Amino acid sequence: MEQVVSIKRKKKRRNIFYMLKEDYKKHKLIYFMLIPVLLYYIIFQYGPMLGIVIGFKDYRPGLGIFGSKWVGFEYFQHFLSSRYFWRLVKNTLTINFYLLLFGFPAPIILALLLNEVKHKAFKKTVQTITYMPHFISLVVVSGIIVDLVATDGVINDILAFFGFQRQNLLTISGLFRPIFVTSDIWQHIGWGTIIYLAALSGISPSLYEAAKIDGANRFKQIIHVTLPGIAPTITILLIMRIGKMMLVGWEKIILLYNPVIYETADVISSFVYRKGLLEFDFSYSTAVGLFNSVINFGLLIAANKIGKKISGSGLW
Amino acid sequence: MVAKKIVAIMLVFVMGLAVFSGCSKTEDNHGKQSTSGESSPSGSDSADKDKRPSFEYWHPIHAFTAKGMESHNEHPFAPRLAEETGVDVKYVNPPVGQEEEQLNLIFSSQNLPDAFHSNLSENYKGGVDGAIADGIIINATELIEEHAPNYMAMMSADEDVRRDSYTDEGTIKAFGSIIPAPEMRGLPFWGPFLNKKLLDKTGLGIPETIDDWETMLIAFKDMGIKAPFTWPANNTIGFLNDVFSGAYGVPSESEFFKEGNVVKYGPIQEGYREFLTLLNRWYEMGLLDADYLSRNMNKHVKPMLINGEAGATVAHLTNLEQLEHLAKADNKDIDLIAVPYPVLNKGDQIHFRHFLSNVKKEATFITTAADDPVTIVKWIDYLYSPEGIELTVWGDEGVTFEYDEQGNKKYTDLVENNPDGLPFSYARRQLVIHDIISTYAWDEQKIFYDTEDQHDAWERWQKADYENVLPESLLFTVEEQEGYSRIMSEVDTYVEEMFTKFVMGIESLDNFDQFVATIKDMGIDEATAYKQASYDRYLDR
Secondary structure (H helix, E strand, O other): OHHHHHHHHHHHHHHHHHHHHHHHHHOHHHHHHHHHHHHHHHHHHHHHHHHHHHHHEEOOOOOHHHHOEEOOOHHHHHHHOOOOHHHHHHHHHHHHHHHHHHHOHHHHHHHHHHHHOOOHHHHHHHHHHHHHHHHOOHHHHHHHHHHHHOOOOHHHHHHHHOOOOOOOHHHOHHHHHHHHHHHHHHHHHHHHHHHHHHHHHOOOHHHHHHHHHOOOOHHHHHHHHHHHHHHHHHHHHHHHHHOOOOOOOHHHHHHHOOHHHHHHHOOHHHHHHHHHHHOOOHHHHHHHHHHHHHHHHHHHHHHHHHHHHHHOOOOO | OHHHHHHHHHHHHHHHHHHHHHHHHHHHHHOOOOOHHHHOOOOOOHHHHHHOOEEEEEOOOOHHHHOOOOOHHHOOOHHHHHHHHOOEEEEEOOOOOOHHHHHHHHHHHOOOOOEEEEOHHHHOOOHHHHHHHOOOEOOOHHHHHHHOHHHHHHHHOOHHHHHHHEOOOOOEOOEOOEOOOHHHOOOOOEEEEEEHHHHHHHOOOOOOEHHHHHHHHHHHHHOOOOEEEOOOOOOOOOOOOOOOHHHHOOOOOOOEEEEOOEEEEHHHOHHHHHHHHHHHHHHHHOOEOOOHHHOOHHHHHHHHHHOOOEEEEEEEHHHHHHHHHHHHHOOOOOOEEEOOOOEOOOOOOOOOOOOOOOEOOOEEEEEOOOOOHHHHHHHHHHOOOHHHHHHHHHOOEOOOEEEOOOOOEEEOHHHHOOOOOOOHHHHHHHHOOOOOOOEOOHHHHHHHOOOHHHHHHHHHHOOOOOOOEOOOOOOOOHHHHHHHHHHHHHHHHHHHHHHHHHHHOOOOHHHHHHHHHHHHHOOHHHHHHHHHHHHHHHHHO
């Protein structure tokens, strides 16, 4: 019995090593090409991670990271006891929840619709137009949004036509999230469809033929063939999306918000930006950022577990 | 097959190299071994050059200067200055707009230049004394007192300047940043102005009181002007520069002020309620720009004034001239005049207004990396000598400046009407090494703010004084600083938020008492005590 176990272990160990070796022999060049990628991750992704240590220190640039004094969890305590803590967490989660609820399905729906279009030229045109906004700089996009919702902007022109009073829509706290989410969908919907369209093209046409023979109409075909076909892709993207539940890009927020709508618009990342870059409080800023990442990490693991249980596919 | 392999291997190498060179390049930018200084043209032979002492000087480059050259090393006056002082300076210029980030990178990379020019009290946690304690800069007090006669003479000539130049610990805090001309002390550069063409149409006189302003703004409104009053709020509560609030005896932002020797916090005063009530009433009446919050000077306020969509604003002195210049090019008929800071009742005296402090916050600091601090001290002191001021402000006689009939200095046509078509403000910096001066020469300022309107502006704005404004050079101890910023960063956010809500009527002014209570709850009394303590120390300096 013991012998069997040891042989098994040996075999297994040899197996991985052996496999790697065999693989290396076969694809030497590919392993060489891996070097720059590894270096990139080590230098630019993992290296800077050591910097999070300043979240636990009273970081003073003159003393350097190692020379600065340890303060433990002081900055975390500051943040947790801050008057704005709950508001920031709530806003971050709410905006993300809206993005998940409306922003996540949008490209799937568009991809399904595009998939049904048989006219090639029309399909290509729609695709090009919808993913164009993805390439516009955020500063420009925000500029466009600010102009659109200004008191004398187009949206107010339309509202005024129907008898509403003119008002700068970005000064109404209740409207910030809709404006943010709508513009986000507009900007990224086309880009998001690419991956789904790729997944759709992988579904075997024979499945559709079989469904047709069984008497399924086009709607039924979507429900029973198309959707299950892209389900793994959807699950993986959903898990990755949930892993970012506590993240909102600060650039767009700080370009759009103003003091009147801090109440709904101020999120953790914009707070970190104000603290770290405007008040030079690097340690505090790092601590808040780390807090955020830890929660994201937890969410990602949870989402992966649930995803695996429900659909059997996950990230790992 | 072989060819394919070779191509692939080369590709890998190129990519790998790109990664490495990417890193080393950024290192080089702030590295001490920066070679940028060596390209500076020098008239003298190389043997002579070797003998000259030299130091590396990190200094921001003005955007106007940067249009004509990469760095100050290429400036036509850099070699002249080296010759006069016998010191070679290697200038290191951060990219325009990234000065603060670059400086912080230098601090954390520990690759210090010999000297740098910046606002250390705001850009470094703990300010000047903190930077000395952390070993970034040296305490140059004794060196300066011994080796900088010109600077010391200027600093000691005025009690306020002397007080502003030292920290509570007796360290010279800002070497190289004085307004020497008594005529310029306390001069206002920001204030209210309006379009006189519109005012004339209403038949009203120049507004002096808040009521005059209201009558005038209502008249503007009735004439169909979209935004009778607007200001570049830039999504903050800033840029009103105490206009209107001064009439109620409070500053316009989240600020501390003094009454006698007692420090108080503005937004919790009764006057602040009245100030907010006024703005709120004007907003509801449509006298304020409905979109004032998102207004930006260049993008919105300027075009609105030129097109007659706005009647009055608060802006910088240079805007007076610029705007009329722009309007002329557009064939628009405007005539801007500065008007006094409004008062509540005729004859009142305002104690809040914009003014230029005697000691600028940006100054030169000598780092611990400097081998020969005395040379640096002497070099900077040269900038304060009469010859140094002439060279850095005016340049060479006969080339960039000449004397007029009255014996006053005057820029030549090379600067003022540049043959290559450079605008005056660009030419002034590209032809004369203006960026590195730390003194203001009054003769030159007079030329720069030359129009009659601008001189009127000074006269009218100066009717207000700034007795209740706290000096800029108050300093905290490290503990005070920590407590103060912990309290104030929350208070500032809260006040900013509530200010706009009160003005726009989103929050009723009946809740003002609640607002005051919340601020007290956040610990404003503690923060006020810190301010008071630092003000007391300031008076003792």
